[in-house]
Amino acid sequence: MTKVLYAGSFDPITNGHLEVIKEASSIFELVYISVGNNTKKQYTFSINDRRNFIEDAVKNLPNVKIITEDKLTAQLANELQVDALLRGIRNGTDLDYELAISDLNQTQAPQIKTIFLPSNLKYRSYSSSMIKEIARYHGNLDGLVTKLVAKNLTKEFNLL
Structure with missing residues (x-):
């Protein structure tokens, strides 16, 4: 069985993250x-x-399992016996940052490779931080996050 680990803070999860997850679920078991x-x-x-x-x-997506952990990603990857670590890439800045993390993960789990998936073009220009700014200033969240996330961002920033 091919297994992959996609680790992040996801504060909050965006539609860009979800596209990476959907793509991974079509590739990995x-x-x-x-x-x-x-x-x-x-x-x-x-x-x-x-x-x-x-x-x-x-x-x-029945082949997607969510966990919470407080340890190094490489440690968790070893415990789960995954085949690879997954990282979404939006741009060159992401790639530089993610390559450095990949290098560090390889020092801890050299047998586990990192796979980079580029973001869908329509989600490439924004991050969770940007979405929180949009919410904070009463912007339109349609198409950027799920309805549940939009509802909670609105509540969090007292926009109801």
Whole structure:
């Protein structure tokens, strides 16, 4: 069975992330989504909220499993015995950052390779941070995130 791990903070999950997950689910037999915390980030949503948003978004993808973990991605990859780590790439800046992370992961789990999937063109220009800015200033979230995420962003920024 081919298994892949897609780890991230997903604060919140975007339609760009979802496109990467859908693509991975068509390639791999099992896709693990690991929702974690990055010590350098301040989160809008709790880890449980972020997990719930993803569970709602992928409920029609039976080969996708969501987990939460507080450990190195390479450690988790070893425990899950995945074949590869998955990273979505929007642009050259992402690629530079993700290559550095891939290099570090290889020091911890040299047998596990990283696979980079480019984002769908229509989602390439925005990030979770940008979406939160749109929500904060009452912008239109249609097509950027799921309805559940949009509802919670609206609530979070007191826009109801």
